[in-house]
Amino acid sequence: MAKSASPSIVVEQKVTVEDYSRAASAVRYFSAPFKRRSFRALIFITVAAVSASLVFSCRSSGFGREKIPEAIAIISAAVAAAIWFLQPPAESRSAKRLFSSCALMSLPEKVTVYRDRVVIENSCESITEYWTDFFACVETDEMIAAAGGRERFLVIVKKRGLAEKQLKILSSLFGYAFEGRIHRFPVRRKR
């Protein structure tokens, strides 16, 4: 085990199902951009628009088969709407199911964040994860979540209860570990 001489932050927390769901959603947003509802819905809206434009050309050329593009346009628009409205609750359900399947995740835990690793300890287990194994890190107003751990895929560090100085150290530790790969959620537009 490495010496703990490097700066560290200790956070005592209890992750809830809502925390997990929000963290999973934020991480998914950045790690899988092609699975975003906006991207998927846009594909179907494009198909609907192309099909709708074919309806008029079919009518004007007198083919008499405008029913086919009409049907495609309606179905595509319906699928786009379904994706837009149903994907977020479905994703949230899936994250909640995953969290509720793991009794260990809901135990009160002590998270020690180092520059190179994180140690999660609760009454049943002690996990050491190295940041080099992680592929995504997202910072929100309430927490920092990193995805890709070997033993625990999603590591959540809640910011609640931390002093301003501790928050700064926490951000700098993650900034050092994920250099340029740490995202902010919700995305803030540059002015």
Add this chain to the structure above:
Amino acid sequence: MMKPVTVSFAITREDFIKEAEARMKVQLTASVRACIRICGTIMLCFACLIFVRKKIFYADLNWTAAAIMAIAVFLIFLFMPTLGLAVRKNASERFNAGSIKATAKTVSFAEDVVKINAERYKAKIPYSMFYAAYADEATILLYTAVNECCSIPKRTMSISEQEQVEGLLASKLKQKFKQEGAREWMR
């Protein structure tokens, strides 16, 4: 007081392939496998009906019926072997590529808890906190969540130890413990 069963091991290529097969069997439960076979059977009956009663349907449906029959035969007889082959090949490739990064572990099955000791993971988990467990002829899988599992190759245990561990899991986890073979049909 029962003497704990303790095993120490590192995952080999064969172990990893057998673990992948076991995980596949957990996901494809007996009812899912039965559903696939029933779908295949219905499709086969439908294709046979087209061949026998051509006058009812269109005569030019011969090719369609043949295609349905081919799919049905695949679903009934070849789906599981093909899937197993794909899973084994994928697991073998992942292991050879070094992407699984498995470390040595010591697992101890005591009366009330399972102790796991690895380089990065130390745990003392009561049986009630496991999500599920599964055992087949080669592997024991201990699930702490839907997507988190610890596999223990049975080659590391003697026959009596295997029986002891399986008995313990069956008594402590009850319906959450699934075993390939007899128990699956008993449920």
